[in-house]
Amino acid sequence: MATKRIAVLGGPRCGKTTLIQHLYVEMKIAGLNAGYALEYSTEYLKDKGMIETISEQYGIYLGQKKLEDELSVFDYALTDYATFVPYIYGRFMLGNKKEVKRNTNT
Numbered sequence: 001m002a003t004k005r006i007a008v009l010g011g012p013r014c015g016k017t018t019l020i021q022h023l024y025v026e027m028k029i030a031g032l033n034a035g036y037a038l039e040y041s042t043e044y045l046k047d048k049g050m051i052e053t054i055s056e057q058y059g060i061y062l063g064q065k066k067l068e069d070e071l072s073v074f075d076y077a078l079t080d081y082a083t084f085v086p087y088i089y090g091r092f093m094l095g096n097k098k099e100v101k102r103n104t105n106t
């Protein structure tokens with residue numbers, strides 16, 4: 001059976017980590033084979049400060065993906081982040097493709 005991934009998304013300090021920890025305990029009590037990973041970017045930002053480049057955003061994606069891949073041994077994988085989030089931030093950082101193209105041609 002493929003791992004079912006459950007990602008809790010929300011703004012900073014809204015209780016994502018608390019929720020997945022409670023879900024994890026409840027799932028274990030119910031006898032489910034569950035694991036969880038915390039948000040990779042939290043530690044990254046503590047160590048390196050704010051993200052300023054698209055390559056840093058890609059590094060966060062890779063770090064989060066590694067954490068989530070390690071959960072593939074469980075039937076259920078809980079996380080307070082998701083690998084698609086860095087993609088969204090990356091698109092935001094890049095802006096509109098037409099705008100980027102226009103600016104590089106001047």
